Amino acid sequence: MTHQEILKKVEWKDLKNLSFKEMLIENNLTIPWFVLSITLAYFEYYILALPFSAFFFLAGLRQVHNGFHNSLGTNKFLTWFTLYSNSILLLVSIHAVKFNHIRHHKYCLSEEDYEGKSAKMTWYGAILYGPIHMFLIHKVTLQLGNKKYKKNVILELISTAIFITIAFYFKIDYLIYHILIMILAEFLMAFFAVWTVHHDTEETPEFARTQRGKWKNKITFSMFYHLEHHLFPAVPTIKLPELARRIDNALPEIEKKNTF
Template identity: 70%
Template sequence: MNHLELTKKVEWKDLRSLSTKEMLIENNISLPWLLISLFFAYKGYYWAALPFSGFYFLTALRQVHNGFHNSLGTGKFLTWLSMYLNSISMLASIHAVKFNHIRHHKYCLSDDDYEGKSASMKWFQAILYGPKHMFLIHWMTFKLANKNYRRNLIFELVSISVFISVAFYFQIDFLLYHIAVMFFGELLMAFFAVWTVHHDTHDNPNIARTQRGFWKNKLTFSMFYHMEHHLFPAVPTIKLPELAERIDKVLPELCKKQTF
């Protein structure tokens, strides 16, 4: 059964809408983690700040990922603003990531899927591929995208450069800590955001890996319901647990490869 046949068997369109509470959660889920991590770093407690920085990176990724698919429940400008601000804080052009992510859904794991290149590698190769992955994400956007994407790419990269320059010029230690951690996180994107959810799925790329288990999904903020996301990309992350239950009920025989 291919992914198009699967989508016809599961009710999902009602899951696209967000309540006010859900909209507020999806648009602000990364903010507490960012503020707490910066507070500890400001106080010089870098080891205490580190897990909060990690959760910020994960929740910010969830936030912008919903933005890619217009699933934040907000208008065009607020979605753009969320992606722009997270570009500065995450040290990558989020519009460049969006451009390649939309292509990833269209050309999943084919030669034209630059986001998905690391899926065919060994796990350690995917980690080492991280710097090239981030370069390609930005370069292919500049090379292939339309003028709106290129304009956002340049604007975001300039803003990131200003942010880094200010932090280094004035030697703002807690911001230098944040920059170092976010840079490290970006270098691991090819492994965590691509390899973990797509390795050994080339026979049917749109049936990506997924995750079951209450605490595993709580600790990863539902970001590893990746099969569900590929089958129904318009469904916001906050609704993916419910979508997973529907898929399990309607298609119990479906072979689901676990993320971890």
């Protein structure tokens, strides 16, 4: 079954629109997790801060991922600001990630898909590849991106460098903690954000892996509905559980490989 045939069989266009409440959720999801993690780190409860830092990172990924596909329900400037501000807090140029993610949808798991390279590796190979992955997506964007992308990447990298310099120069321990944890998280992106959802799908790359466990999806902020996302990238993450239900009802014959 082709992608176009799937689009015709599943009702999905109504899911593109966000209510005001949903828009607020998508645009503010990171705030409580960031506040809790930084507060605990400020009082030097670093171990207790770790899970909240992890949830902040995952919520940040969900937020910018929706921004990549213009699914935050906000105007261009606010969407841009979301990507820019998260670049500083997540310690990576989000516009570089965006450039490679859009290419990932276009060239999924081909030689031109730089984001998806770790999908063909072993799980431990994808983990070891993590630092190279982060360097490569910036390099590719600066080489292949248009002037607007390059300008945003440079701005984000400079802003992030200033943030890191301030934290270390003034020895702000809770910010140093945050920086170190975010760097570690970014180095694991090739494994968690690519390998887990795409390994062993090279023959049918448009059919990524997915997750159907209710609680697994709750604790991962619905980020592992990846089959659904690749088939309908314009649908916001908050609507993916409903989209998954519709796909299951309309196309029960589609093989659904589990993420974890």
